[in-house]
Amino acid sequence: MKIRKLFGKILTTLLWSVLTIITLFPIYWMVLVSTRTPVELFGKPDLSPTFLNKIHWKNFTKPFIDGIYSDYLINSIIVATSNALLVTTLALMATYALSRFKLPGSESIFFWTMTNRMAPPAAFMLPLFLLFSTVFKFGDFTLFDTRIGLILLYCVFNLPFAIWLLKGIIDGIPKELDEAMIVDGANIFTIFWKLIIPLAAPGIAVTSLLSFLFAWNEYLLASTLTSVYARTIPTGLSEFVTTTGTNWGTMAAVALVSMIPALLFLFLVQRYIVAGLTFGAVKG
């Protein structure tokens, strides 16, 4: 029995080692490509870690310093950060309302917010494109190709899961605490500032990080709703596909840079990512 258990342990470790190699190998290759010159990439793939000796920095400087990708990067940062802030603020307000007030129809509102997340973005490409470029218009200003358009749009995808995540947390804060503060003459802002935000801080942090990540990663709608000024990093990545004679090194470098936030946040959100992706239906 003991031998069988040991055997099982070895087998499991082996399985996970193979799996880890399968997960990391393509990413490792991307890192290799991003550090090599086109000549070095020619011919039989060399899998040795050449970046330890020499890095072809031009792959990074060409798009991000000489090229337009620094603008894309700034757009991505602005859009994702603003969206995260907006989503967290709105979701906090909405969740508090759904949790503390007996609003008629609040159950259906809750359900309706969720259906927004389920819809395939491809089905909304065309109406959003037409609405952004012709209907949502204030004088000369249209939402098409603006950062504010993307920021507002991503709320549709981020608000539902943010509300789901925060609902569990705010429901967990005892109502008696709110009531005690109201008796002391506190208004709604004081309650938020002194009670809800400090107590829900970890949940708020996770919500904003995941919102940031989803906004940062979104491609399809960003590519159809922007043309020049508001393009984000993912749309920049797809531009490599159509150009003839792709410069693989530059493409790998851009892909690598666009992965940085994901890598930074991975350790922070790892515990909550299941709850985030399943709308809190399964707690991680």
Added chain:
Amino acid sequence: MFSNNRTGWLLLSPTIIILLIMGLVPFFYVLYVGFFKWNPLAVDPSMQFEGFGFNYRRLIFDEVFLASIWRSIKFSVVTLFFELGLGFILALSLLSSFPLKSFFRGVHTLPLVIAPIVVGSIFKLFTVQGLGPLPHLLKDYFGYTLNYGLNADQAFWMIVIMDIWHWTPFVTLTLLAGLSALPQDPYESAKIDGANNFQIFIYITIPMMVPVLIVVIFIRLMDSLKIVDEVWMLTGGGPGYATRFTGIHIWKEVFEKRFYGLGSAMSILYLYITIVICWLLYSVMVSRGKNED
């Protein structure tokens, strides 16, 4: 506890307004455009009303569109099958302790936070002819030629493999969360009754996991029916129609051919089919779960 609901509605209103403008208005707009014949590049670029069913009648006989829907469904079912199987095994293995477990788990989470378009790029760099190591390795060690730019079957299965690489971690982690939350009593009584591990798995673990399985299947199916980004990056929908899933087909019809009216009708049908499939699956699984109780 608050005397009036006005504050509540006030707090809720920004959320409702944004979701109305960005979610509901586009839906009704696409429904509206779907009733018209509209191509801004045509001789007559205006919207023409040709009867409510005009575009939908065309779509019923549009073989390329129907094939793309069938392809999306096939893709979703195939990936779901592999991801569920693999994810369940991995989740079960994570319940026991083994060396470097948290490291392995951390690496396993990595693909989940990578953008789909970046996943597409990673796989493109890894598998493209003349650059990627995969075609070389397959050629040298197995004598197998991988060139999904020309071979339709290889292109389809390449996308399947990419999707498994990307989303199995989600299935693993979700099932693991469900497994760790299961009550221990049934296991103890089963062991006392002399059930073996296989019987315990079939008669205790699986039935107790049904709610979590429903969530996983539901979300995975929704997501893989939506797939666009990775495919667009890796194969661009080709070769031929081999990886032209519904999302990509709509993209091409709308933004390359400028079939606005037809594209809207496609969007509505696509939305409808997604909802129907998930609703069917959901009701089947819920009723089965009830029968077993």
